[in-house]
Amino acid sequence: MMLNRKNKVVAYLLVLPAAAMLAVFVLYPMILNISLSFKDYSMLRTTTKTVGLKNYITLLTDSRVWQAVQRTFVWTFINVAGALLIGLGAALLLSNGFKGSNIIKSIVLIPWVLPSVITGYIWALMLQEDAGVITYILKSLHIVASDFSWFRTGPLSMASAIMANIWRAFPFFTLMIFAKINTIPSDQIEAATLEGANSWQLFRFVTFPFIRPTVYTCTYLCFIWSFNAFDILKVMTNGGPAEMTTTMSIMVQREAFQFFEISNASTMSVIMFVLMISVILLFTLLSKLVRRVRK
Amino acid sequence: MKKAILFVSVLFIVAGLLFAQAAGEAKTGAKKEIRVLLWDSTYNSTIEKNGIEEKFEAAYPEYDVVFDKIAYDDLDKTILFSHASGDDYDVIQVITTSLNPLYAGGALAPMDDLLKKANLDFSTWSPAAVKAGVIDGKTVGLPFDPDCRILAYNVKILRELGLEPPKTTDDMLTIAKAAYEKLGVYAMAGQISKNVFCMYDLGGFQLCFDSKVYDLVNGKYTALLDQPEALAFVKWAVEMYKYMPKDTNINDTLARSMFAQGKVAMLWWTPSQIKSVIPQFENREDLDFSVMPVGPTGVRGSAMGGYHWGIGSGSKNKEAAMVFLNFALQPENQALIARGLPADTKAFDYPPYNVPDYDMFREQLKSSSYPAPLISLFTQVAETWNRRFQEALLGTITPEEACRLGQVEVQAILDTYAY
Numbered sequence: 001m002m003l004n005r006k007n008k009v010v011a012y013l014l015v016l017p018a019a020a021m022l023a024v025f026v027l028y029p030m031i032l033n034i035s036l037s038f039k040d041y042s043m044l045r046t047t048t049k050t051v052g053l054k055n056y057i058t059l060l061t062d063s064r065v066w067q068a069v070q071r072t073f074v075w076t077f078i079n080v081a082g083a084l085l086i087g088l089g090a091a092l093l094l095s096n097g098f099k100g101s102n103i104i105k106s107i108v109l110i111p112w113v114l115p116s117v118i119t120g121y122i123w124a125l126m127l128q129e130d131a132g133v134i135t136y137i138l139k140s141l142h143i144v145a146s147d148f149s150w151f152r153t154g155p156l157s158m159a160s161a162i163m164a165n166i167w168r169a170f171p172f173f174t175l176m177i178f179a180k181i182n183t184i185p186s187d188q189i190e191a192a193t194l195e196g197a198n199s200w201q202l203f204r205f206v207t208f209p210f211i212r213p214t215v216y217t218c219t220y221l222c223f224i225w226s227f228n229a230f231d232i233l234k235v236m237t238n239g240g241p242a243e244m245t246t247t248m249s250i251m252v253q254r255e256a257f258q259f260f261e262i263s264n265a266s267t268m269s270v271i272m273f274v275l276m277i278s279v280i281l282l283f284t285l286l287s288k289l290v291r292r293v294r295k
Numbered sequence: 296m297k298k299a300i301l302f303v304s305v306l307f308i309v310a311g312l313l314f315a316q317a318a319g320e321a322k323t324g325a326k327k328e329i330r331v332l333l334w335d336s337t338y339n340s341t342i343e344k345n346g347i348e349e350k351f352e353a354a355y356p357e358y359d360v361v362f363d364k365i366a367y368d369d370l371d372k373t374i375l376f377s378h379a380s381g382d383d384y385d386v387i388q389v390i391t392t393s394l395n396p397l398y399a400g401g402a403l404a405p406m407d408d409l410l411k412k413a414n415l416d417f418s419t420w421s422p423a424a425v426k427a428g429v430i431d432g433k434t435v436g437l438p439f440d441p442d443c444r445i446l447a448y449n450v451k452i453l454r455e456l457g458l459e460p461p462k463t464t465d466d467m468l469t470i471a472k473a474a475y476e477k478l479g480v481y482a483m484a485g486q487i488s489k490n491v492f493c494m495y496d497l498g499g500f501q502l503c504f505d506s507k508v509y510d511l512v513n514g515k516y517t518a519l520l521d522q523p524e525a526l527a528f529v530k531w532a533v534e535m536y537k538y539m540p541k542d543t544n545i546n547d548t549l550a551r552s553m554f555a556q557g558k559v560a561m562l563w564w565t566p567s568q569i570k571s572v573i574p575q576f577e578n579r580e581d582l583d584f585s586v587m588p589v590g591p592t593g594v595r596g597s598a599m600g601g602y603h604w605g606i607g608s609g610s611k612n613k614e615a616a617m618v619f620l621n622f623a624l625q626p627e628n629q630a631l632i633a634r635g636l637p638a639d640t641k642a643f644d645y646p647p648y649n650v651p652d653y654d655m656f657r658e659q660l661k662s663s664s665y666p667a668p669l670i671s672l673f674t675q676v677a678e679t680w681n682r683r684f685q686e687a688l689l690g691t692i693t694p695e696e697a698c699r700l701g702q703v704e705v706q707a708i709l710d711t712y713a714y
Contacts, residue, residue, distance in 0.1 A: 043375045044400045044671050045713070129542035130553055149541035153689065157543070240488035241543035242685035257372050258490070259675050260396065 036266035043260035055267040064243070065251070065268070069275065072227065072247040075162065079226040082166040084219060087173020092203070094174065095181045105178075112171035120235030123164035127151070154244025157237045161245060165232050169225070173218050180214040181207065216287070220280065227276050248272045326359040329615050332373060333388035335364035337440070337602070337634055340570070345631040351622050358615060371397065374607075378402040383607030385616035391427050391601050392491075394436045396671040399713075404608040405433035409617040415624055421599075423664055424638045428603050436603030439624060442635030443597045443663035444499050444587060445655050447564035449557055451581045452480055460583065464503055464590045467561065468534055474560040475538035481559045482538035484550035490677045493684040494666040495598050496563055497532055502596020503587060504528035507667050508680050508701075509709055516670060516712055518705040520680070520698045527591060529687055529694040536688040543685070557581065565600075566635040569652050584655045597663040601635050636660060672708055679704050 037055055041048045059065050090108060094101050111119065126134045129149040138144045150160045184207065192206050208215075230249040233239065239246035239254070246254075248268060256265035333342070342348065342362060351360055363384070365373050371393050377383055378401065389397060397403050417425050421441055428436030446467075448460055452474055461467045471482030485496040492498055494508065501507065506524035509516055519525060540553075554562045555575035564584060576582050587597045604623065606616045622628060629637040630645035636656055642648060643657050667673065680701050687697035 042400075043379065044396045046399075046401045124544065128549070129540050129545065130549070130558065147541055149543075151544045152541040237544055238488040240685065241689055242691065243682045254678070258678065260371075260375060260400065 033266045034270055036263050037270050039263050041263045041266075043262060051263075055263055056271075059264065059267055059271065064246075065271075067243075068246050068248050068251050069271075071158070071245065072249075072272075072275075075158065075229070075233075075247055076223060076226040078162050079165050079169065079229075080219060080222045082162065083169035083173055083222055084215070086166060087170040087218075088177055088215070090170065090174040091177035091181060092207075094178050108171050108174055110171075111168045112175070114168065116165075116168055116229075116231040117235055119164055119168045120161075120232040123160065123167070123232075124236045127160050151237065151241065154241060157241060158245045161233050161236045164236060165226065165229060168232070169222055172222065173215075176214050176218050177211055180211045184210050220283075223280070223283075224276065227272070227279075248275075326357055327612065327615050329358055329360045329386060329612060329619050330363065330384045331360060331386040331388075331619065332363045332365060332370075332377070332384040334367050334370055334602075336367065337388060337632070338362055338364045340634055341632050347623070347628070347632060350628070351619060354622060355618060358618065360619060374402050375400055378607065378609060381609060383609030385607060385610040385612045386619055387605045387607055389436055389603045389605045391424075391436070391438070391441070391599075391603055391665070392669050392673050394428060394603055394605070395430060395669050395673065397605070398430050398435045399671040401608055403435045403605045404610065404613060405435055406437070406606050406613075406617065407434050409606070409613060410434060412614075413617055413621040415621065419641050420639045421660055421663075423599055424601065424603075427599075427665060427669055436605045437620060437624060438601065438603050438638035439629055440633040440635050441599055441601035441638050441660070442565050442567065443599045443656065443660050444495075444563045444565060445597065445659050446561060446585050446587055447554070447568075448561045448583060448585070449480075449554070449559070449581055450583050451557065451578075452478065452560045460585050461561070461588050462585070463588050464500065464531055467588055468531065470560055471535055471538040480557070481540050481553070482535060483561050483563070484540050484545060484553050484559045485563070486546050486550065487543040487685060487688070490674065490681050493681040494673075494677050495600060497535065498681075498684065499563055499598035499666060500532070500587075500590075500596070501525070501528045502598055502664065502666060503590035503594055504531070505590060505592045505594040505596070509667050509676060509705055511668055516668065516672075516709040518702045518709060520702040520705060524592070526694060526698050529684070529697055532684070533687055533690075533694055543689075551575075566653065566656050570634075570647075573652070586655060586659050595662065597659050598666045599660075599663040600665075601638075670712060672712055675708050676705050679708060 038050055038052060039048050040051045040055070094105055094108075114122075126132050127150040129135055129151070132150075135144070135148065135150065139146055139148065149156075151157045188206050188210075189202065192202050197205065228249055229247075230253060233245055233247060233250055234253070237245040239250040249272075252265050252268045252272065255261045255268060348360055348362065352358065367390075370388070370390060374384070374387055374389070374393075374397055383402070387403070389403070394403070415437075421438065424438035424441040428434055428438055446461065448470075453460060453470065455478060456470065456473045458470055458473060459466070461470055467482075474480040474482055483497070486492060487497075489496075498508075504524045504527055506522060506528050507519055508525075509518045509520075511517075512519075540550075550559070551562065551568060551572045552575060553559045555572055573579065573582065587595050589595045604620050606613055606620075610616055623632055624639070626637070626639050626642040627645045629639055630642040630648050633642070633648075636653070637643065637648060640657070640660075643653065648657075667676070683692070683697040683701040683704070686692045687694050692700070
């Protein structure tokens with residue numbers, strides 16, 4: 001349908017507020033951030049000059065940055081995989097409609113609605129060496145040594161934060177996948193059952209193809225959220241011990257709000273953005289390729 | 296109905312106009328406003344509790360002092376952002392270690408000219424605290440809440456171990472080992488993950504080894520981690536950490552609570568803990584203090600910290616700001632406002648500091664010093680060294696490696712300092 005001139009004007013006018021908001025609150029900060037990455041702006045100096053690619057060269061040759069990149073990917077992939085598997089499992093379980101599933105459906109949402117900072121504090125308290133309930137139980141049952149601490153080493157600290165983040169993130173997958181499962185046409189399931197499909201085959205050939213787009217969308221979103229996650233790590237480990245849980249987000253925050261080196265922080269966030277987009281593009285290309293090969 | 300709506304609308308418009316006019320008139324004859332930015336804990340624990348606002352406004356009726364409270368972690372950020380947006384505060388509570396960075400960022404105003412009109416005698420003040428507020432020969436901060444560390448210990452634990460209170464850093468290790476191995480009690484506890492841990496908490500004992508992370512040497516800021524004293528300290532800290540909780544993210548509140556519960560034998564003790572931790576002790580007699588122990592070379596060091604008042608460089612009310620500071624820094628008011636210790640020794644004659652709990656601090660404050668020169672790179676150096684310090688404590692690198700790597704990394708940061 002062709003829009004006449006008057007309708008076009010109205011359409012543009014209707015889009016204008018949203019476009020203006022996006023320009024002011026998304027586009028302008030992005031452009032400013034990129035431009036700052038080519039300067040040496042620090043809030044602790046009164047002068048600023050353009051330094052070209054110096055910030056990028058300095059940061060990309062800094063082993064601490066690469067270690068943070070590595071940790072960011074470890075953190076992100078384990079979180080996404082964990083949340084996806086548990087979320088999918090929980091959704092399938094709930095879709096069976098067992099007794100009490102309605103109550104569980106409501107309860108399962110609690111971690112998702114809690115602010116991530118609160119989640120961080122709760123888990124840090126539960127895992128705390130001296131008074132944490134989880135550590136206490138593990139010590140009482142002699143599963144761990146009496147001087148065991150979740151925050152003693154880098155890998156254990158990272159595992160603790162990942163546990164907390166998965167606990168917070170999986171209900172999102174559960175909710176979305178459960179909603180999608182509920183819309184599977186019953187005739188498809190009935191037909192598959194009549195053909196003699198077992199539970200696994202039913203999932204593999206009926207349920208999963210139907211929920212795949214939802215799983216992909218949720219995975220993308222979870223990937224972006226986890227990649228940028230800051231609060232849980234900040235609260236639970238503060239990037240420690242010895243920077244062994246310092247991810248890119250923690251580094252950006254530290255450069256910007258502890259050292260007030262705004263240009264360094266901007267450069268890091270541009271690098272983060274590029275890395276994130278690259279992974280998403282790679283994932284999209286791979287999934288297209290897989291689909292093409294299958295066809 | 297329409298008439299009623301019209302009548303009510305007209306009534307609201309008229310009332311609004313009258314209110315706006317009255318507000319305008321009130322503003323014309325209004326008092327001069329003094330905007331103060333401070334840490335919420337300072338406001339809640341002393342300023343509000345002791346009625347400082349009312350006292351000041353009663354003494355100076357022409358002024359209206361307004362306090363903006365902010366969380367500790369957001370203090371520097373808020374000062375810099377308010378300055379960057381041209382909305383500077385008149386009076387600012389500045390963390391002493393942030394004085395240099397904030398001055399370098401142009402957020403603090405020199406106040407020497409304003410001080411000439413004030414009635415302040417610095418001869419009885421802590422010289423180190425006063426000196427910390429002077430940058431490039433200009434006074435940019437006035438100390439009002441400095442602190443220093445002394446050593447607190449659990450008398451009951453020491454009695455059970457048959458040991459005397461520690462006098463040296465070696466005594467501390469003896470107590471630490473015995474407490475942990477015989478009673479299952481931790482030697483000390485603290486938040487390793489915070490960046491000042493290597494400067495103030497366990498790191499504060501470095502001063503007892505006559506060592507600093509960096510210092511001004513021949514006019515140049517130089518890393519001193521390659522010195523034998525620094526290595527001796529790191530080795531001591533590694534040994535001490537064996538008997539401390541392994542939870543690297545234990546927070547200070549919890550660590551102090553563990554001390555009060557008798558789960559920790561010794562603790563570096565700051566003045567603010569008198570009000571917050573002593574009440575947690577079931578038996579007050581279990582707690583006693585000593586000045587900091589002496590290290591291998593006979594030096595007794597105690598790390599100073601605390602807060603200064605500053606005036607915002609963009610403040611349009613600098614004279615009024617100084618009027619408030621002059622009031623707040625009088626000994627009797629300093630005693631009411633400080634959370635840690637007052638900077639003026641005369642303030643120790645006023646409540647709440649005129650009790651024996653503070654005697655040890657009064658003594659220790661005289662010989663206390665800042666753990667390293669408070670330059671704008673202090674936080675960055677602390678963060679960088681804390682990584683190597685933690686690695687040594689956790690045993691992932693040796694003390695020698697920690698000092699070697701720390702020396703290179705800290706010096707690289709110091710080399711960027713703009714003299």
